[in-house]
Amino acid sequence: MANGNGNGNGNGAIIRMSGIRKVYDTGKIMVEALTGIDLEIEKGQMVAIVGPSGSGKSTLMNLLGCLDTPTSGDYALGGQNVSGVSRDQLAEIRNRRVGFIFQNFNLLPHISALENVEMPMLFGGVPVRERHQRAGELLARVGLGDRLDHKPTELSGGQMQRVAIARALAMNPDIVLADEPTGNLDSTAGSDIMSLFTELWQQGRTMIIITHDPALARRASRVVEIRDGRIVHDQVAAA
Amino acid sequence: MTPTKVAPRDAGPHLQGPRQTIMITFKDVLRQLIRDLRSEKLRTFLTIFGIVWGTVAISLMLAFGTGLHKQLVKATAGLGDRIVIAWPGLTSIPFEGLGKGRRIRISEEDLEAARSQVQGMNAISGEYTKSLRIDYATKTLPVDVSGVNAEFGSMRNLVPAAGGRCIDPIDVTQQRRVVFLGDKLAKSVFGDAPAVGKTILVNQSPFLIVGVLQAKAQDSSYNGRDADMMWIPSSTFRALTGAKYVDNFVFQATVPGQTKRVLEELRTALGKRLRFDSKDKEALGTWNTTEQFDFFDVFMLSFNAFLGVVGLLTLIVGGIGVSNIMNVVVEERTREIGIKMALGAKQGWILSQFLLETMLVTLFGGAIGFAISIGVCAVFPEQLVEYVGKPVVSPVVATLTAIALGIVGLIAGYFPARDAAKLDPVVAMKV
Ligand SMILES: Nc1ncnc2c1ncn2[C@@H]1O[C@H](COP(=O)(O)OP(=O)(O)O)[C@@H](O)[C@H]1O
Ligand SMILES: [Mg+2]
Numbered sequence: 001m002a003n004g005n006g007n008g009n010g011n012g013a014i015i016r017m018s019g020i021r022k023v024y025d026t027g028k029i030m031v032e033a034l035t036g037i038d039l040e041i042e043k044g045q046m047v048a049i050v051g052p053s054g055s056g057k058s059t060l061m062n063l064l065g066c067l068d069t070p071t072s073g074d075y076a077l078g079g080q081n082v083s084g085v086s087r088d089q090l091a092e093i094r095n096r097r098v099g100f101i102f103q104n105f106n107l108l109p110h111i112s113a114l115e116n117v118e119m120p121m122l123f124g125g126v127p128v129r130e131r132h133q134r135a136g137e138l139l140a141r142v143g144l145g146d147r148l149d150h151k152p153t154e155l156s157g158g159q160m161q162r163v164a165i166a167r168a169l170a171m172n173p174d175i176v177l178a179d180e181p182t183g184n185l186d187s188t189a190g191s192d193i194m195s196l197f198t199e200l201w202q203q204g205r206t207m208i209i210i211t212h213d214p215a216l217a218r219r220a221s222r223v224v225e226i227r228d229g230r231i232v233h234d235q236v237a238a239a
Numbered sequence: 240m241t242p243t244k245v246a247p248r249d250a251g252p253h254l255q256g257p258r259q260t261i262m263i264t265f266k267d268v269l270r271q272l273i274r275d276l277r278s279e280k281l282r283t284f285l286t287i288f289g290i291v292w293g294t295v296a297i298s299l300m301l302a303f304g305t306g307l308h309k310q311l312v313k314a315t316a317g318l319g320d321r322i323v324i325a326w327p328g329l330t331s332i333p334f335e336g337l338g339k340g341r342r343i344r345i346s347e348e349d350l351e352a353a354r355s356q357v358q359g360m361n362a363i364s365g366e367y368t369k370s371l372r373i374d375y376a377t378k379t380l381p382v383d384v385s386g387v388n389a390e391f392g393s394m395r396n397l398v399p400a401a402g403g404r405c406i407d408p409i410d411v412t413q414q415r416r417v418v419f420l421g422d423k424l425a426k427s428v429f430g431d432a433p434a435v436g437k438t439i440l441v442n443q444s445p446f447l448i449v450g451v452l453q454a455k456a457q458d459s460s461y462n463g464r465d466a467d468m469m470w471i472p473s474s475t476f477r478a479l480t481g482a483k484y485v486d487n488f489v490f491q492a493t494v495p496g497q498t499k500r501v502l503e504e505l506r507t508a509l510g511k512r513l514r515f516d517s518k519d520k521e522a523l524g525t526w527n528t529t530e531q532f533d534f535f536d537v538f539m540l541s542f543n544a545f546l547g548v549v550g551l552l553t554l555i556v557g558g559i560g561v562s563n564i565m566n567v568v569v570e571e572r573t574r575e576i577g578i579k580m581a582l583g584a585k586q587g588w589i590l591s592q593f594l595l596e597t598m599l600v601t602l603f604g605g606a607i608g609f610a611i612s613i614g615v616c617a618v619f620p621e622q623l624v625e626y627v628g629k630p631v632v633s634p635v636v637a638t639l640t641a642i643a644l645g646i647v648g649l650i651a652g653y654f655p656a657r658d659a660a661k662l663d664p665v666v667a668m669k670v
Binding site: 115171 | 582587661666668
């Protein structure tokens with residue numbers, strides 16, 4: 001498999017989490033958002049993470065993507081231990097290994113779709129010309145080949161999420177994380193995005209998607225259910 | 240569904256070595272920055288305006304202040320270098336049985352006696368004045384002629400233009416027929432041709448021109464403007480006109496600060512010798528020009544202090560403005576910083592963009608401010624220059640002002656930016 005970043009891990013487990021806890025200290029009260037997560041995700045899986053609101057899904061996702069640091073526990077991403085590394089190393093891990101897709105898109109509003117997609121490659125040190133070309137190709141792949149110069153505000157919600165997907169793929173990451181990617185979209189745009197995810201998965205991507213949508217969950221190869229900060233159900237679909 | 244029948248995965252972007260990464264990033268920071276500045280037009284405009292305003296205000300204030308100071312000193316020095324001018328008159332106070340209205344006459348000997356009696360007298364020269372007829376080629380005109388000693392020139396700041404000299408001691412002792420010309424007078428007689436070395440007739444006697452006055456500013460006078468006069472040795476003047484007594488005299492204290500005391504002692508010495516009350520301002524009128532200098536010194540000191548305070552206030556106000564804007568920028572951008580960090584931006588990248596942005600804005604604002612200040616000075620009306628001097632913008636002042644404002648903005652923006660870059664990306668993104 002032509003994975004440029006290669007995890008070099010023989011058994012294919014790209015994510016290994018054990019005993020992960022996350023406690024939010026709000027000053028007045030301590031909120032234990034995750035109470036002990038053990039999770040392994042194989043390369044090429046499409047995992048749906050489901051559960052009621054406030055159960056800790058986003059918290060888990062942020063930890064998986066190295067956007068946040070756990071209170072305790074071990075986490076290895078692509079065979080690389082993530083706990084205890086420096087902020088700059090974390091930034092590099094996010095840049096090379098993780099592609100994010102957020103519910104509220106999190107695009108930079110002042111710059112074009114193309115420039116948004118270029119952004120991770122900018123931080124990754126990809127030369128201008130290649131950056132440009134690749135961003136154009138990725139946008140074409142998500143069906144926005146004719147919207148390269150549009151600012152996010154000039155795009156629909158579905159289109160913005162496509163830009164975000166193209167951006168998530170820019171550095172060819174080991175895992176693609178999506179936190180309720182269809183939560184802000186109407187059902188048509190939502191199902192388009194879901195089809196795109198399925199397509200990406202079929203092309204070999206490792207996808208982890210938080211969703212309330214049973215239809216999307218049903219497309220996944222594995223469904224992980226979270227309640228009150230712990231995994232209560234973990235089901236791999238029959239191949 | 241079987242993940243085995245997948246289309247070939249893309250190989251991803253071609254990644255660079257660390258060294259090239261840094262170079263690319265620096266260029267990209269600049270590129271990104273220009274984009275950001277463009278997209279945040281109002282904010283950029285306000286920041287630049289703050290720096291432009293501060294630079295212009297301080298540069299111009301100091302330019303006018305320095306110009307005015309130079310002009311005041313120059314114009315006042317046109318009359319002389321901290322001298323006292325004195326002229327004898329009629330007594331107005333009875334003295335030792337002598338009545339009022341007696342004419343006081345001062346001779347060369349009286350002045351020499353005063354010089355030897357008064358402590359701290361640096362130089363003294365009598366001055367004999369008369370309007371005499373001068374002839375050169377076909378030109379004939381009446382000119383105010385002064386007979387003076389060799390010390391007179393330096394006291395009165397009569398600086399000869401290149402190639403000439405003033406009246407010297409030998410001229411006086413040998414009663415030479417030499418003349419020193421005012422610059423305008425020389426111009427009206429000789430045009431642009433050199434005057435030094437030519438001979439003119441003064442009251443029908445031939446005189447050699449030894450020097451021409453270098454043009455100078457002069458805001459006050461007592462015998463007419465120096466530019467229109469001429470000077471000959473006092474001994475020659477007496478021989479030529481038969482004058483025995485000075486019309487006035489000029490002296491200078493060794494220490495300018497002691498001028499007042501020297502003047503008092505001189506009045507006493509002369510009063511004793513010539514028999515008038517030393518307090519009689521009519522018997523001996525005096526004009527102490529050092530008082531004017533004292534006034535200017537105090538005036539300029541207060542003026543500079545005023546400029547300093549206003550300048551400081553401008554810097555503070557400008558600095559607060561710039562730093563406020565920078566602060567707002569960071570707050571506005573914390574979310575953006577969070578997103579960039581989520582995408583893999585390192586702390587250094589975020590901070591260097593901020594630093595570069597401030598530097599560019601400062602550079603740009605400072606340059607505009609400097610240009611505006613220079614423009615204002617360039618269109619400054621010539622007619623006013625004689626009164627308030629020519630304002631000259633100091634590039635150093637403009638640069639320092641812009642840098643000071645830039646540093647304020649940088650400090651104000653740097654810490655919040657650093658704090659934002661220290662947040663976990665999730666936290667920053669939620670702001
Ligand atoms: N930054 C935070 N500070 C304090 N508590 C938080 C924070 N983020 C999330 N939580 C709490 O942690 C729990 C899990 O939240 P979250 O992971 O967002 O749930 P979900 O995404 O499943 O809806 C909730 O009780 C939430 O209130
Ligand atoms: Mg959530």
